[in-house]
Amino acid sequence: MECSRFFAFLCFSVNFLIxxxxxxxxxxxxxxxxxxxxxxxxxxxxxWLNTRTDFCYLSTTQVNITCEDNLVTGIxxxxxxxxxxxxxxxxxxxxxxxxxxxxxxxxxxxLSRLNGLKSLSLVSLGIWGPIPDKIxxxxxxxxxxxxxxxxxxxxxPKLSRIGNLRILKFDGNLLNGTFPDxxxxxxxxxxxxxxxxxxxxxxxxxxxxxxxLTALVLSxxxxxxxxxDLSSLSSLQWLDLSENMFESELPxxxxxxxxxxxxxxxxxxxxxxxxxxxxxLQQIDLSFNTLEGTPPAGLFSLPGIVxxxxxSNMxxxxxxMHMSCGSKLDSVDISNNKLRGLLPSCLSxxxxxxxxxxxxxxxxxxxxxxxxxxxxxxxxxxxKSEEKNLGTLIGVIGGIIxxxxxxxxxxxxxxxxxxxxxxxEQHLLHKSVxxxxxxxxxxxxxxxxxxxxxxxxxxxxxxxxxxLFKLHFSFLLGSVSDAAKLDSQRTHAHRLFSLDELKAATxxxxxxxxxxxxxxxxxxxxxxxxxxxxxxxxxTVSKRYAVRNLKLRLDLLAKLRHPHLVCLLGHCxxxxxxDDSGVNNVYLIYEYVPNGNYQARLLETNxxxxxxxxxxxxxxxxxxxxxxxxxxxxxxxxxxxRLKANxxxxxEHQMGKLxxxxxxxxxxxxxxxxxxxxxxxxxxRQIKSMEDDVYSFGLILLQSLIGPSFSLRNETFLLNExxxxxxLMYSIRVICVERPQNLTLGTESLRVFIAENLFLLACLAKLxxxx
Numbered sequence: 001m002e003c004s005r006f007f008a009f010l011c012f013s014v015n016f017l018i019x020x021x022x023x024x025x026x027x028x029x030x031x032x033x034x035x036x037x038x039x040x041x042x043x044x045x046x047x048w049l050n051t052r053t054d055f056c057y058l059s060t061t062q063v064n065i066t067c068e069d070n071l072v073t074g075i076x077x078x079x080x081x082x083x084x085x086x087x088x089x090x091x092x093x094x095x096x097x098x099x100x101x102x103x104x105x106x107x108x109x110x111l112s113r114l115n116g117l118k119s120l121s122l123v124s125l126g127i128w129g130p131i132p133d134k135i136x137x138x139x140x141x142x143x144x145x146x147x148x149x150x151x152x153x154x155x156x157p158k159l160s161r162i163g164n165l166r167i168l169k170f171d172g173n174l175l176n177g178t179f180p181d182x183x184x185x186x187x188x189x190x191x192x193x194x195x196x197x198x199x200x201x202x203x204x205x206x207x208x209x210x211x212x213l214t215a216l217v218l219s220x221x222x223x224x225x226x227x228x229d230l231s232s233l234s235s236l237q238w239l240d241l242s243e244n245m246f247e248s249e250l251p252x253x254x255x256x257x258x259x260x261x262x263x264x265x266x267x268x269x270x271x272x273x274x275x276x277x278x279x280x281l282q283q284i285d286l287s288f289n290t291l292e293g294t295p296p297a298g299l300f301s302l303p304g305i306v307x308x309x310x311x312s313n314m315x316x317x318x319x320x321m322h323m324s325c326g327s328k329l330d331s332v333d334i335s336n337n338k339l340r341g342l343l344p345s346c347l348s349x350x351x352x353x354x355x356x357x358x359x360x361x362x363x364x365x366x367x368x369x370x371x372x373x374x375x376x377x378x379x380x381x382x383x384k385s386e387e388k389n390l391g392t393l394i395g396v397i398g399g400i401i402x403x404x405x406x407x408x409x410x411x412x413x414x415x416x417x418x419x420x421x422x423x424x425e426q427h428l429l430h431k432s433v434x435x436x437x438x439x440x441x442x443x444x445x446x447x448x449x450x451x452x453x454x455x456x457x458x459x460x461x462x463x464x465x466x467x468l469f470k471l472h473f474s475f476l477l478g479s480v481s482d483a484a485k486l487d488s489q490r491t492h493a494h495r496l497f498s499l500d501e502l503k504a505a506t507x508x509x510x511x512x513x514x515x516x517x518x519x520x521x522x523x524x525x526x527x528x529x530x531x532x533x534x535x536x537x538x539x540t541v542s543k544r545y546a547v548r549n550l551k552l553r554l555d556l557l558a559k560l561r562h563p564h565l566v567c568l569l570g571h572c573x574x575x576x577x578x579d580d581s582g583v584n585n586v587y588l589i590y591e592y593v594p595n596g597n598y599q600a601r602l603l604e605t606n607x608x609x610x611x612x613x614x615x616x617x618x619x620x621x622x623x624x625x626x627x628x629x630x631x632x633x634x635x636x637x638x639x640x641x642r643l644k645a646n647x648x649x650x651x652e653h654q655m656g657k658l659x660x661x662x663x664x665x666x667x668x669x670x671x672x673x674x675x676x677x678x679x680x681x682x683x684x685r686q687i688k689s690m691e692d693d694v695y696s697f698g699l700i701l702l703q704s705l706i707g708p709s710f711s712l713r714n715e716t717f718l719l720n721e722x723x724x725x726x727x728l729m730y731s732i733r734v735i736c737v738e739r740p741q742n743l744t745l746g747t748e749s750l751r752v753f754i755a756e757n758l759f760l761l762a763c764l765a766k767l768x769x770x771x
Contacts, residue, residue: 069116150174177201181204183206190212191213217238219242224245246262264287269293305326313336321345334356340362547573562626595651600646
């Protein structure tokens with residue numbers, strides 16, 4: 001840290017002597033004073049208190065301003081907030097980060113007013129927040145150092161627009177996400193340092209094209225996968241990828257390297273012979289990997305080698321007795337391997353100027369610190385035996401798979417030959433081929449509609465209702481977005497959360513994180529330690545059930561996974577029944593769905609934000625599929641799922657996701673809460689069984705069709721729609737089967753037709769059980 005500070009100060013001092021100092025423009029001075037205010041007046045900037053002082057003449061080891069032609073070209077400020085915290089959760093931390101009022105976005109906006117700024121170093125100042133996209137406005141930057149702050153989130157791609165950037169340092173922050181794949185867009189990039197962050201994923205092959213790179217420092221992250229061949233980086237001198245999760249063989253290296261630090265990974269295989277040709281190499285650390293084979297003798301005799309660490313691997317064999325060592329080699333560590341034989345003379349203890357560690361092997365010297373030779377031999381034989389057994393096991397498994405495949409094929413042939421064919425429910429809805437009629441309804445389509453309608457009356461399943469919608473409205477809906485398919489591929493493992501984690505995620509359930517409060521409890525927005533945004537539902541559950549019973553119910557709820565259900569990430573039982581109160585505090589942690597709820601979008605009056613009918617229909621079909629899943633795809637089925645338009649949330653793809661489902665198995669008292677006096681509440685008071693999901697879905701359909709005017713309807717309107725059962729059955733049959741034969745429907749006329757008749761379908765769903 002001190003070395004980097006001295007180096008940065010030296011660079012600024014040289015610029016200061018070469019460029020000279022100038023009287024700054026008043027606008028530039030005002031920007032510097034605004035910068036001091038946004039950094040919340042660090043003591044290092046107390047020398048700026050005299051506003052008449054020309055900032056270009058002020059210089060210390062912690063603060064330096066470089067000027068040229070009355071413009072600020074360089075800013076260097078080193079703070080003293082170097083203490084690191086164990087679990088930063090995107091909220092300010094007293095005495096370590098700047099206050100809650102700090103905005104990284106505003107800071108970048110202020111700095112962008114310095115049009116001539118070429119070098120920026122803001123180190124250990126408690127700066128926190130994500131790096132904003134507008135960072136690219138600092139177009140003149142060549143040197144950017146924001147190390148040892150509290151920056152989190154991913155590196156914005158727009159950073160690549162700063163075409164002159166040569167040096168980038170983000171050490172000691174909390175940046176996550178995968179390593180960016182666009183750094184080869186910098187034509188003069190020389191130093192990239194992001195050690196001590198949370199980067200993950202693999203190192204992209206595009207890094208091979210940054211031929212101007214001299215230093216790559218990514219130690220202490222979570223980067224994994226294969227390390228690409230770096231031999232094309234002819235200018236690279238310093239490579240530090242230690243303490244990551246690489247799990248490939250060692251690649252070839254550029255010949256100009258002076259330091260290679262790859263320790264604490266999972267590299268395997270042998271050390272390449274090409275490393276003998278790294279004649280400029282001074283330091284190499286390959287410790288704590290799973291490297292095998294005998295170390296190349298030429299590695300010890302490189303002319304510039306000073307430090308060589310090969311400890312804690314699986315190296316074997318014997319080093320040549322007449323092996324030579326480089327004249328500058330003063331530190332060698334080959335301990336904790338499986339080397340045998342004697343040490344070469346150049347590594348013997350007789351050479352006092354060279355430190356050599358060799359314990360934990362099977363060498364024939366210093367036997368008190370060595371394993372018996374059988375240990376190293378047994379390990380090698382054991383490995384060969386394991387490889388042989390593995391090959392046998394793979395062969396047996398492969399044979400079993402082939403036999404099972406043949407049996408399955410034979411069984412399929414027999415079934416096709418002797419078993420009668422029948423059409424399953426899922427295949428009732430065939431792809432219809434339109435004929436040349438005016439209406440566009442074929443006889444096959446009408447037959448499918450009739451079959452679906454009869455099955456709906458017999459079974460009361462939403463599956464047939466979903467199929468009817470897809471059948472009759474397919475010409476409006478078109479192809480449904482692939483967002484549901486993409487979302488279904490995401491897997492979120494359910495886990496237990498501690499109350500301390502939730503307090504940290506919500507800043508101790510601060511009022512600023514409260515999103516709303518309803519009959520089921522309060523809902524908070526939080527951010528986990530890894531930066532993931534979440535929604536946290538706080539429930540108060542009666543102790544009529546034991547904690548063990550409550551956990552079983554929560555585990556059952558955790559197994560619900562569907563693309564159109566808001567994903568339950570985990571739960572927490574606050575007091576675990578240990579206090580004397582009559583309730584348990586239960587917290588349900590859900591994924592955060594960012595685009596609001598369906599009801600709010602239906603009430604939208606701005607034409608740009610109003611949902612198209614095709615979007616509404618896609619949302620309705622998705623929610624209906626989710627409810628059908630809750631009813632039929634799991635045992636026992638989940639009913640009473642609080643179907644309301646404001647419980648349907650929309651994600652970034654405008655895909656509907658049902659929230660607050662299944663809570664009835666945790667909080668039975670939900671039914672007993674009073675409801676407000678809105679239109680839906682009137683319906684619940686008039687209809688005795690308010691938990692009929694199919695009927696509630698009909699109400700959402702009606703609201704989707706009528707939109708903002710739904711809230712203006714009164715009870716009389718709804719009661720008039722509840723016609724006699726016989727008329728209702730006849731009307732539904734006309735809607736679903738008969739009427740389309742003699743009806744030509746345009747887009748607008750179809751909407752009116754549905755608005756007049758489709759609510760009857762929801763009424764039927766309520767009354768069908770009494771026919």
